[in-house]
Amino acid sequence: MTTHVPRPAYSEEELTRLYPKELTLKHVQAFLGLYPPTAWAPSMPSPTIVTRAPGDETLFPNESGCKRFAQLSHAFAQRCADLWNESPEMQYLNKELGKWMPEGNGKIAVDGHPRLSGIMDSLNATLAHGPETRLPSAFYKDQVRETIDKIVVEEWFAGYQESQEYRMLGIGGLVRDMTIRMIDSVEGTDSTSFCISGAHDTTLAAILSSFGAYEKEKWPPFTSHIAMELFEKREIPQAAGSWWSSFPLFSSNRATNLAQKKFPDMTADEKIKLRDYYVRVRFNDRPVVIPGCKTPRKHLEGNETFCTLAAFKEIADKFAPDNWKGQCRENLGLPGVPAVAERAGF
Secondary structure: OEEEOOOOOOOHHHHHHHOOOOOOHHHHHHHHHHOOHHHOOOOOOOOEEEOOOHHHOOOOOOOOOOHHHHHHHHHHHHHHHHHHOOOHHHHHHHHHHHHHOOOOOOOOOOOOOOOHHHHHHHHHHHHHHOHHHOOOHHHHOHHHHHHHHHHHHHHHHHHHHHOHHHHHHHOHHHHHHHHHHHHHHHHOOOOOOOOOOOOOHHHHHHHHHHOOOOOOOOOOOOOOOEEEEEEEEEEOOOOOOEEEEOOOOOOOOOOOOOOOOOHHHOOHHHHHOOOOEEEEEEEOOEEOOOHHHOOOOOEEOOEEEEEEHHHHHHHHHOOOOOOHHHHOOOOOOOOOOOOOOOOOOO
16 A cells, blocks of 8 residues: 655644554654654655565564464464463462462463563563553562563464474565565565565564574663664775675666575576675674574675675575465464474574
8 A cells, every 4th residue: 555644743733644544653753753744855756655565574573464373473482371370380380470460360470361472562562661550569570570571472472482383374475575685685686785674573582483593582672773784795905804785786787586596496607696694683783693504605704794695595585475375274273383393594
């Protein structure tokens, strides 16, 4: 859907009146957070916002748009509940927090009412919004927060670490889009040097988990971000030797389009075109290591955080869907948790 947005007013009341009804106030606030009215030049035309139907969205793990992924998500959540609901850790949480649960639902559980993840959301939201929103002090004990975080991270993200199908249907579409953009840059068919996407915390952890780079991590805190950077190694004849550039080199000579090809289908000559390109993933400005890139010749010598583009694409292609909507309708009713864990990041 394409929407032509009028120039914004400054009050929230006027925003809700002036903006098209297709855009909720949440959308407007997100847009104005990136482009505040005070930064608009007088000559700037009214922006055009293009939106996708909810069922087509890949910027977050889309359970409502993918029936099979919803089944997988439920299966891993149920496994987590079975493992943790009667554990000593959950008994500790009930001792500390149970008395504040809704009357008649005093038992805290992964799948309780509220869910343990809902308690975590409320806790984190109060920390972000100031002391006037705070819950009782027991919620903020270090052991309470660490216990909740450990269990909820497993509930939401273990599937990406253990199931190729989970990775493919949950976040594979977005990773595929990002990989295609990188290859297009190498080929010179895309002149985009910087792209920013706003997404959910579940998107960030899903990407990292799917590349095997989320071991022992906590739930992404507010304002978290991932940077996926494409580098080219260039040899420059100067006294200092070589020079690194973080800007993709755009060629005007277009050859074959590699972006749509899976790595195993590429010819030797096509794979050579990826040589001297590297990908670095940073989570909250901290470089992470993709396990499959630790192998010799799959990373920059001396620095495992710089994965070769070829190795990165080979790993990403393994969980990139060929037909996401079609694959969302496959395997319905089959077990959701694989009998043997299918490790991520290789």
